[in-house]
Amino acid sequence: xxxxxxxxxxxxxxxxxxxxxxxxxxxxxxxxxxxxxxxxxxxxxxxxxxxxxxxxxxxxxxxxxxxxxxxxxxxxxxxxxxxxxxxxxxxxxxxxxxxxxxxxxxxxxxxxxxxxxxxxxxxxxxxxxxxxxxxxxxxxxxxxxxxxxxxxxxxxxxxxxxxxxxxxxxxxxxxxxxxxxxxxxxxxxxxxxxxxxxxxxxxxxxxxxxxxxxxxxxxxxxxxxxxxxxxxxxxxxxxxxxxxxxxxxxxxxxxxxxxxxxxxxxxxxxxxxxxxxxxxxxxxxxxxxxxxxxxxxxxxxxxxxxxxxxxxxxxxxxxxxxxxxxxxxxxxxxxxxxxxxxxxxxxxxxxxxxxxxxxxxxxxxxxxxxxxxxxxxxxxxxxxxxxxxxxxxx
Amino acid sequence: xxxxxxxxxxxxxxxxxxxxxxxxxxxxxxxxxxxxxxxxxxxxxxxxxxxxxxxxxxxxxxxxxxxxxxxxxxxxxxxxxxxxxxxxxxxxxxxxxxxxxxxxxxxxxxxxxxxxxxxxxxxxxxxxxxxxxxxxxxxxxxxxxxxxxxxxxxxxxxxxxxxxxxxxxxxxxxxxxxxxxxxxxxxxxxxxxxxxxxxxxxxxxxxxxxxxxxxxxxxxxxxxxxxxxxxxxxxxxxxxxxxxxxxxxxxxxxxxxxxxxxxxxxxxxxxxxxxxx
Numbered sequence: 001x002x003x004x005x006x007x008x009x010x011x012x013x014x015x016x017x018x019x020x021x022x023x024x025x026x027x028x029x030x031x032x033x034x035x036x037x038x039x040x041x042x043x044x045x046x047x048x049x050x051x052x053x054x055x056x057x058x059x060x061x062x063x064x065x066x067x068x069x070x071x072x073x074x075x076x077x078x079x080x081x082x083x084x085x086x087x088x089x090x091x092x093x094x095x096x097x098x099x100x101x102x103x104x105x106x107x108x109x110x111x112x113x114x115x116x117x118x119x120x121x122x123x124x125x126x127x128x129x130x131x132x133x134x135x136x137x138x139x140x141x142x143x144x145x146x147x148x149x150x151x152x153x154x155x156x157x158x159x160x161x162x163x164x165x166x167x168x169x170x171x172x173x174x175x176x177x178x179x180x181x182x183x184x185x186x187x188x189x190x191x192x193x194x195x196x197x198x199x200x201x202x203x204x205x206x207x208x209x210x211x212x213x214x215x216x217x218x219x220x221x222x223x224x225x226x227x228x229x230x231x232x233x234x235x236x237x238x239x240x241x242x243x244x245x246x247x248x249x250x251x252x253x254x255x256x257x258x259x260x261x262x263x264x265x266x267x268x269x270x271x272x273x274x275x276x277x278x279x280x281x282x283x284x285x286x287x288x289x290x291x292x293x294x295x296x297x298x299x300x301x302x303x304x305x306x307x308x309x310x311x312x313x314x315x316x317x318x319x320x321x322x323x324x325x326x327x328x329x330x331x332x333x334x335x336x337x338x339x340x341x342x343x344x345x346x347x348x349x350x351x352x353x354x355x356x357x358x359x360x361x362x363x364x365x366x367x368x369x370x371x372x373x374x375x376x377x378x379x380x381x382x383x384x385x386x387x388x389x390x391x392x393x394x
Numbered sequence: 395x396x397x398x399x400x401x402x403x404x405x406x407x408x409x410x411x412x413x414x415x416x417x418x419x420x421x422x423x424x425x426x427x428x429x430x431x432x433x434x435x436x437x438x439x440x441x442x443x444x445x446x447x448x449x450x451x452x453x454x455x456x457x458x459x460x461x462x463x464x465x466x467x468x469x470x471x472x473x474x475x476x477x478x479x480x481x482x483x484x485x486x487x488x489x490x491x492x493x494x495x496x497x498x499x500x501x502x503x504x505x506x507x508x509x510x511x512x513x514x515x516x517x518x519x520x521x522x523x524x525x526x527x528x529x530x531x532x533x534x535x536x537x538x539x540x541x542x543x544x545x546x547x548x549x550x551x552x553x554x555x556x557x558x559x560x561x562x563x564x565x566x567x568x569x570x571x572x573x574x575x576x577x578x579x580x581x582x583x584x585x586x587x588x589x590x591x592x593x594x595x596x597x598x599x600x601x602x603x604x605x606x607x608x609x610x611x612x613x614x615x616x617x618x619x620x621x622x623x624x625x626x627x628x629x630x631x632x633x634x635x636x637x638x639x640x641x642x643x644x645x646x647x648x649x650x651x652x653x654x655x656x657x658x659x660x661x662x663x664x665x666x667x668x669x670x671x
Contacts, residue, residue: 086561086564
């Protein structure tokens with residue numbers, strides 16, 4: 001077990017493209033850290049650099065107080081779980097799990113004992129003599145986990161280990177991985193493109209985009225206080241609503257209507273010389289059915305509901321607004337990544353609100369909603385910076 | 395419906411039988427010839443009237459054939475071993491690594507495979523005489539290796555490309571040196587490919603006539619296909635047809651054994667189950 005420290009880690013490919021730029025990250029001993037981002041953001045490259053499967057162009061990487069930049073993977077004492085599981089097809093489950101120990105020249109009796117112990121933990125005891133080809137997807141995934149844990153390494157590296165499983169199994173395995181990691185207390189770096197996985201599993205989440213770390217924080221920090229448009233749009237499902245708005249004194253003119261800014265945000269905008277044109281971000285839960293609202297703070301807006309989705313506990317209502325969708329490079333990339341661009345819904349500004357199940361909203365009917373402005377974020381459309389983030393707001 | 399299916403089956407059956415007969419008829423003819431007694435050799439029957447081992451006994455009585463058989467086996471086995479070992483390493487590099495001049499290397503090996511061997515025989519003859527390896531085992535092993543390596547590299551690199559790269563990464567992370575990863579993970583998975591290649595290379599070396607006849611002059615290195623051409627009858631008035639037939643049958647046997655022995659290994663789809671589900 002060990003801490004992993006990346007400082008200024010950069011990866012430049014031979015063709016000159018930068019895959020990862022200056023990543024600084026301190027992963028504490030026993031911590032579960034998630035690297036998340038859309039495809040091509042450099043998360044897997046970063047993981048491969050930690051594993052030693054890719055060279056580090058610049059910067060230093062240390063595992064447990066030892067700089068390992070030039071050490072081959074076998075001397076780093078780390079275990080990795082691959083998206084494809086990468087089980088050795090010519091070896092039985094027992095041999096697969098014992099492979100790292102066999103290479104480490106551990107004596108046979110110990111290997112057997114450790115493999116059987118790991119198999120018991122992962123519920124694989126009855127499959128030990130089968131070949132991987134005779135196992136189901138979930139079982140193969142567990143064998144891959146088993147191969148990682150038998151060795152008791154300094155750290156686990158996991159590269160989208162669940163993305164080949166079907167949705168139901170993925171949720172089960174997710175909790176199993178979380179439980180296993182807590183029990184073993186081994187430092188873990190986990191790569192995923194699924195923000196739900198990132199939010200539920202990690203002690204801390206690292207959001208990456210185009211090889212650059214956007215924000216590092218606990219899931220709650222990322223959700224409540226995103227540093228920029230990209231993080232705000234990437235984290236959360238359904239995603240945050242983004243609207244074009246114009247600042248005038250303490251009022252935000254937006255397609256939803258005039259929204260008053262609270263004092264703290266207004267001061268923050270003034271201090272940072274914010275542009276007049278901004279993007280305002282509102283999470284679906286910032287809206288509330290005005291008829292059910294507990295307190296009378298915040299502006300009330302009226303919209304005609306297009307679509308209503310009832311989930312039992314909550315109701316999602318969708319409505320469109322005039323004025324076209326908010327534009328920025330980050331939002332563009334998010335739309336591409338989520339496939340939103342392909343659905344053709346990019347042309348109009350759609351807003352989604354999460355309302356209490358008791359709402360009387362109906363499709364095609366207008367509804368009054370109260371907006372909680374304390375949950376609103378104001379972004380600079382050019383830089384994507386969250387102008388209302390407490391660090392910027394002071 | 396059933397009638398249609400049956401007539402379909404009958405048509406295929408007839409076609410298959412025809413093809414098999416066409417392919418095996420010359421084989422049967424040579425076998426029949428090899429068992430004929432010299433007096434009935436030219437009677438034109440496809441089934442010997444008088445079965446005899448005389449021809450087989452005859453060819454094993456002289457050292458001409460036995461020596462050639464030893465040469466053939468030795469030269470083919472050594473060439474195959476070297477070509478497969480070198481080919482495996484080269485194919486692995488071609489399939490896995492990015493290095494400058496890779497395209498050139500592949501192009502060159504393709505070029506070698508495309509040269510008609512007959513155009514190289516005369517220069518090779520002179521070169522080998524100057525180097526003093528004319529009419530030696532090594533003098534045949536080198537050209538066999540050269541011509542079979544491109545084949546080996548192509549066949550094997552296709553097999554290597556099918557092995558998921560993740561397996562190798564996994565092995566490295568699990569603590570294997572590159573050599574261990576190759577020996578314990580990649581090589582066992584590539585085994586079917588290695589055996590296939592070995593068979594192809596062995597057959598090529600075993601069957602070659604051109605190099606064998608051009609680059610040898612005595613029994614020292616003459617292989618069976620070349621030696622057969624030097625067969626003489628027991629007297630100058632007798633055709634060596636029976637002996638040639640017997641020798642031809644004898645040299646077919648190792649090939650059949652070789653293929654039957656390795657076929658089981660080739661068939662196994664070993665890589666299934668390596669990745670995903």
